[in-house]
Every structure is written in structure tokens, then in C-alpha cells.
């Protein structure tokens with residue numbers, strides 16, 4: 001890749017003016033079967049930097065699909081294809097031919113629905129993203145691990161057993177470890193796909209607190225089924241239905257005074 | 273009142289259909305367990321009976337003095353290896369330096385044979401004419417007749433020689449590329465005198481050149497070849513004596529049984545006279561309390577000194593002869609052989625000293641521990657059967673052959689099958705997956721005898737041709753002498769192991785949760801990094817189990833090794849380093865398959881084969897158990 005065509009490959013974080021959207025999705029259509037049917041249709045949406053944006057909508061409406069378009073995880077599906085429109089992140093069209101998904105993912109991290117730490121030590125889990133970038137310097141790694149664990153509010157709980165297996169942690173701790181692992185490579189954006197759905201209420205509350213704190217350093221996009229959660233953690237909310245974006249606005253507006261009937265029905269729990 | 277809760281369905285002998293089906297499958301399971309048990313019991317019983325029988329055999333070997341003489345046999349064998357290497361070098365060098373001359377001499381022999389065969393009558397005539405001529409040299413008529421006979425011979429010789437097949441005469445092709453010599457030889461042979469039979473001057477000259485150029489080497493090699501004559505003579509004498517003692521001892525031990533048999537048989541004889549004769553014969557058999565080993569083998573105890581002096585003589589002469597061996601060679605092969613002889617000589621002398629020392633420790637009545645005879649099986653270096661001298665049952669050459677071949681097979685199969693499994697499971701596209709996987713699994717369908725055939729005809733031949741290429745001579749084991757050898761068998765077994773390891777590995781990789789690779793990819797790792805840093809480490813115990821099961825598969829494989837390994841019962845010479853793979857070997861499975869058909873039940877040989885089978889079974893069992901353990905641990909992780 002050459003520098004003029006892309007900002008995503010530069011090691012230093014490209015800066016974005018806070019009023020400008022960090023992600024802008026423009027008329028995006030997406031298909032899982034090479035275009036026969038579009039799972040996402042004509043979605044346009046601008047996600048502001050430094051904020052938490054929530055995606056809500058009934059099951060199967062395409063929230064996860066859209067999220068996975070943002071770090072091109074859908075590349076793993078052989079027949080997946082963007083059939084129209086574009087996504088630009090930090091001003092770069094991420095589906096341009098000269099963009100490498102691997103480079104993109106270093107800037108757009110992801111936390112999955114089911115916590116999935118590697119069967120390695122806690123330390124190695126957090127250091128993994130840096131190691132694959134070729135960083136071997138022990139002190140750099142040590143520092144990054146500590147910092148990430150601090151930020152994900154896990155440091156105090158695990159600092160004495162960094163070398164023990166990550167699989168020995170509780171579910172909530174494992175999910176926070178996954179967050180630490182994602183932020184260790186210092187992405188600008190962190191995507192979270194229902195990060196609390198496998199956790200109990202107390203663990204969920206801790207993650208929500210964490211999201212509020214992380215908002216200072218990262219732009220967060222979160223998919224959730226939990227309306228309260230969306231109101232608690234997000235600044236902006238997008239409501240999807242059957243692959244289309246129905247309404248996108250400030251969270252308070254969506255939950256307090258939605259413009260569309262469908263949105264109102266959904267947030268008030270009349271269907272979903 | 274209506275009945276409730278009754279059994280339904282027909283019943284036979286008080287059992288309903290479900291009961292019968294249950295019984296059928298349960299019975300099958302029970303039967304297979306019983307059979308397995310019987311097989312194990314039979315194997316263990318036959319194998320266990322080997323040890324006492326083997327022990328008695330070894331005791332006899334010691335008491336008859338064969339053990340003592342065995343040292344001499346080994347010494348002479350080792351010495352003979354040096355001699356034949358030297359001779360081989362001599363002929364290599366002769367060919368390299370005087371190939372044309374040797375061709376001339378050899379071919380002249382061929383031509384002479386042809387002339388004598390076909391010109392029998394003419395030679396007779398020539399001889400008669402010569403006789404007459406010698407009687408009356410002044411008679412012009414006789415002189416003319418003699419001249420005529422000579423001319424006739426020459427015409428015949430010229431014609432016959434012209435019609436000769438060059439390939440037949442020069443069967444080793446030594447004159448290839450020396451057309452001038454060939455023509456000159458043909459011309460010269462026309463003048464050959466069949467009556468005198470002396471070589472023609474042309475041939476004599478070639479002979480002289482050869483002799484002159486090689487005289488030093490020739491003298492040295494002959495000296496080397498005769499250095500051990502005294503020891504050899506001593507050995508031959510003692511071998512004959514020990515064999516005689518053994519024969520007597522065996523007869524003696526069976527005396528009682530033979531006597532009983534003859535007496536028993538005599539009862540069935542028809543006539544009274546025959547019966548009396550048989551009984552008389554039986555009476556002649558002396559049953560001794562014990563065989564007088566001490567007396568019989570006294571001569572061996574007295575030959576210690578002769579042995580030592582013969583060995584010393586051999587050492588001295590050998591060292592002198594080796595020092596006279598040339599050090600400049602035209603032939604690379606000869607140079608290597610002689611270097612080898614020179615290097616091995618000190619080792620040989622050391623071993624000889626040890627052997628003489630050990631031999632002198634021999635006592636006919638030294639007790640032989642049961643443990644010692646047992647170890648002679650497990651660590652014995654010889655497997656010799658049907659020998660008129662003594663049968664040895666040593667496992668070491670077989671187990672080394674089996675292990676070496678299996679290790680090579682594993683070393684080749686592991687990277688291929690694991691690589692293929694990783695590729696198919698993680699990197700290949702859907703389309704590639706649809707044919708790579710079935711193709712690899714299809715290898716399993718090839719009958720092993722077909723693979724063996726392929727190994728003999730294609731792989732063996734191909735490898736040997738390849739090994740002849742000069743530019744590849746740095747490869748260990750190249751150029752190969754043998755077509756059937758360890759590497760050939762190893763490669764074929766690798767082919768057989770690949771499907772097993774591949775399939776199990778692929779399963780292990782499949783068991784790695786997709787979420788691990790997703791997480792890794794989402795962190796910006798490439799597919800390859802994901803495989804090496806996450807997927808393989810997670811699946812490592814499954815991969816290890818796959819490798820072990822692959823090993824279990826190949827260590828028990830029989831047909832391929834029997835056909836392709838070369839079946840030489842000897843511990844491969846590890847002195848050649850990696851080149852050891854070009855040597856032939858025999859295996860535990862191969863020996864059972866090869867010899868089991870020829871032995872009669874209950875003999876020591878029969879039981880030895882069972883014991884080898886038991887060892888094989890134990891090894892396979894251990895490998896399988898280890899694999900199971902690993903798989904279990906994986907399940908808990």
C-alpha cells in the first residue's frame with residue numbers, strides 16, 4: 001500500500017477532528033450469497049468519533065453483519081460480498097482494492113459475544129496482538145499488557161497470576177480480558193457484539209462501567225439486545241429492521257421520542 | 273375384565289424378538305473378547321516357552337565348545353571383510369587404470385574359447401601335421417601339408433573371429449570406447465597358435481603392462497589375503513571338532529528316547545528274526561548318565577595359546593600388508609575402499625584382542641544365568657536359523673530395522689500430513705477441500721502389496737538411477753548399491769502413514785473452536801500467524817496422538833517391508849552416518865511373515881517368531897495406549 005492512497009497503514013494513529021465522523025457508511029448493501037439476496041440494504045450512517053454508538057433491532061436484522069463489515073470479518077465467508085455503496089473509516093474506503101483487511105483490523109478492534117480468550121496465559125492473551133505485529137521487546141510488551149489490563153479494570157484482579165491460564169478466569173473476567181486484548185494494539189475503534197449477553201448482571205454492570213471509561217480513548221460501536229443497556233452506555237443509537245436502517249439519532253431521542261412507528265414499537269417492547 | 277400391561281409380540285423359547293437381537297449382538301461382542309483373550313493367551317504361552325528352550329540351547333552351545341569356537345568364527349569373518357574390501361578396491365583400480373588391458377586379456381580368453389570350441393577338428397589336423405613335420409622336417413610334402421594346415425587354421429580363425437559377437441566376448445564391456453584395441457586384438461588372435469595355446473604377444477604385452485602397473489598393489493593385497501591363514505586353519509579345525517562334539521552330544525541326549533522308540537516299534541514287526549534284530553540294535557544304544565563334555569572339549573582349552581599366537585601373527589602381517597597398500601588411486605571408489613580398510617584396521621585389531629581375551633575365558637562348565645540367556649534374545653546381534661552350526665535368535669537387528677524404517681517413514685510423513693491437514697483445514701478454499709481431502713484418504717485404499725510392487729519396480733529403480741548422478745553424490749547414502757533398502761521402505765511406509773496422520777490431524781484442527789481463529793484474525797493476525805500461533809498450539813495434543821497412531825500403523829505393516837526393505841538380517845552399519853538409510857534391513861513383521869510358513873510347531877524357531885510377535889504386539893499396544901492417554905487429556909482440557 002502506498003501512503004497517499006490510505007491512512008490506515010500508518011503506524012501512528014491518524015487524528016480525526018472530533019466533529020467529523022470516524023466511520024461513514026454510504027448506501028451500503030451487503031450479501032452473503034454473492035448478491036442473490038441482500039442481507040443489508042442501502043444503509044447510510046455516520047458514526048462520530050469518541051462516542052458510543054449502539055445498534056439495536058430484532059434478531060436477524062443484520063446488526064452483527066454490519067458490525068463485521070466494519071472490520072471486514074465477513075471476508076471469512078467465501079460468498080460474502082458488498083453489493084453496493086461504501087464504508088469509509090478515517091476517510092479511507094475500506095473496501096478499496098489496496099486496503100489490507102489485516103491492517104484495517106489493527107485499527108478496528110473487536111470484542112465478541114461469547115468471550116473467547118486463547119488457551120494461553122493471561123499475559124500472552126493481551127500481548128498477542130502486539131506479538132503478531134512483530135513486537136518482541138519485553139519492556140514494551142510488559143507496559144502494554146499492564147496498561148491494557150488497567151484500562152479494562154482487570155489489573156488488580158490478575159496482576160499476581162499473569163502467567164496462569166486465561167481459561168481459569170470467571171466469565172466476566174474473561175470478557176474483560178478480551179477487551180484488554182482488543183485495546184492492547186491501540187485501535188481507534190472497538191466493535192462489541194453483544195459483549196454482555198453471556199454474563200450475569202453484576203459482570204454486565206462492570207463491563208458497562210468499563211465502556212463508559214473506554215469512551216475517552218476509543219470510539220465504540222456496540223450491538224445490544226438490552227434496551228436499558230443501550231440507554232445506559234450509548235450516545236447514539238441506530239435501529240435496524242430486516243436489513244434496513246430505520247432510524248438513527250441520539251439515544252435519548254430514540255428511546256424518548258422516536259420518529260418512526262416501528263422504532264417506537266420495538267423500544268417499547270411491543271415486538272422483538 | 274380387560275387385561276392390561278401384557279407383554280406384546282411373539283416369543284420363541286421364552287424370549288421375544290428384542291431379546292434375541294440383544295442376545296445376538298451381545299454374543300458377538302462376547303465372542304470377540306474371548307477370541308482376543310485366546311490370541312493373547314496363545315501368544316504369551318508360546319512366547320514364554322521360548323525362554324527355557326533357548327536357555328538349554330545356549331547351555332549346549334557353551335558345553336560343546338561352540339561358544340569358544342564362535343569367537344574364532346567372528347574374528348575370521350571380520351578379517352574377511354577387510355580382505356574382500358581390499359580385493360574389491362584392487363579390481364576397481366585395475367579397471368580404472370588398465371581397463372583396456374584387462375579387456376584385452378579377458379576378451380582374448382573369450383576368443384580362444386570360441387576358436388577351440390568351433391575349430392576342434394582343425395586343431396586336431398594341425399596337431400597331426402605338426403607331429404609329422406617334427407618327425408620328418410625335411411620332407412617337402414609333409415612341410416607343405418603342415419603349411420597348408422596352418423593356412424587352413426588361419427583362414428578359419430579369421431572368419432570365426434570376424435563373426436564373433438563383441439558383446440558376448442567382452443561381456444563386461446571393458447573394451448567399450450577402445451575400438452582400436454578391439455580391432456588389434458582380433459587381428460592378433462588370428463596368429464594365435466592353438467597347439468601351443470600360449471597367449472599371443474599382443475595379449476602377453478597387455479598382461480605384462482597390467483602386472484607391471486599393479487604389481488605393488490597386487491603383492492600387498494595377496495599378502496593381506498594370506499595374513500590370516502593360520503587363524504583360518506585353526507578355526508576350520510576347531511569348527512570341525514566342535515561340530516562333531518555337538519553331534520555326539522545331541523545323539524547322546526536323545527539316546528533314551530531313540531531306544532524306547534525302537535523297542536516300541538519292534539513289537540509291531542512281522543517276524544521273530546526282525547524283532548530280535550531290532551531289540552539287539554536297541555541294546556547297542558548306550559545311555560550315559562551324562563555326556564563327558566569336559567573330556568571332549570579338553571582340546572579347546574589347550575588351543576588358547578595357539579589361538580593367541582595365530583591372532584598375533586595375523587595382526588603383525590595385517591599391519592605390514594596394510595602399510596604396503598598404495599595411497600594414490602585412479603579410481604575414486606578404490607581410494608575410498610582403501611581409506612576405509614586403513615581406518616578400520618586399528619578397530620579390527622582392538623576387537624581381535626578383545627575377542628581373543630574373551631575366548632580364553634571360556635569354560636565348558638561356567639554357569640549360564642537365565643537372565644543372561646534372556647538378554648541374549650533381546651540384545652543378541654545375530655538372527656541365524658537353519659544353520660548346521662548353531663541357531664541364534666537375537667532381536668536387535670530386527671528391532672533396529674523396524675525402528676529405523678518407521679522413524680524414516682515418520683520423519684517424511686509428519687511434515688507432509690500435518691502440512692496438508694493445516695492447509696486443507698485452514699487455508700484451502702472450499703473447492704480445493706473437495707478434492708485434496710478425498711485424494712489423500714484414497715491412498716489408504718491402495719493394497720500394500722501393490723505399493724510394494726511399486727517400491728521394487730519404480731521407486732527402488734528410480735532412486736538408484738538418481739543416486740548414480742555424480743552431482744548428487746553428496747547426498748548421504750548415494751550412490752546406492754542396493755535397490756531394496758531402508759529408505760525405499762521408509763518412503764513407502766510414509767505414504768501409508770500419511771492418510772492416517774492427515775485424517776486424525778484434520779480432526780484435531782477441526783476441534784479448535786472457530787472463535788479462537790476469529791479472535792486472532794480480528795487482532796490483525798494473518799491466516800498463517802493464526803495457524804502457527806493459535807490453532808496448532810491448541811491442537812497440539814491431538815496432532816501428537818495422530819502421529820503416534822500413524823507410528824502404530826507403520827510399525828505393524830508387513831507386506832511393504834517384506835518386499836522392499838531388502839531383508840538382510842544384520843544391524844545396519846551406523847558408521848556411515850546418515851548413509852545408513854541406503855542399506856538393506858529386515859524387520860520384526862517381515863521375519864515373521866517370511867519364516868513362519870517354514871517352521872514346525874513347537875520348535876525353538878517357531879517360538880522365537882511368536883516372541884517377536886509378542887514384542888511387536890507390546891510395542892503397538894504401548895503406542896496406542898499413549899495415544900489414547902493424550903487424546904483423553906485433550907478431552908479434559
Ligand SMILES: Nc1ncnc2c1ncn2[C@@H]1O[C@H](COP(=O)(O)OP(=O)(O)OP(=O)(O)O)[C@@H](O)[C@H]1O
Pocket residue numbers: 032039057058059060061062063064065066077
Ligand atoms: N455467515 C453467514 N452466512 C450466511 N448468512 C448469514 C451469515 N451470518 C448471518 N447470516 C444471515 O444474515 C442475516 C443477519 O444476521 P445477523 O447475524 O447479522 O443478525 P443479527 O441482527 O446480529 O441477529 P442477532 O441479534 O440474533 O445476533 C440472518 O438472516 C442470518 O441468517
Ligand SMILES: [Mg+2]
Pocket residue numbers: 063064065193223
Ligand atoms: Mg448478532
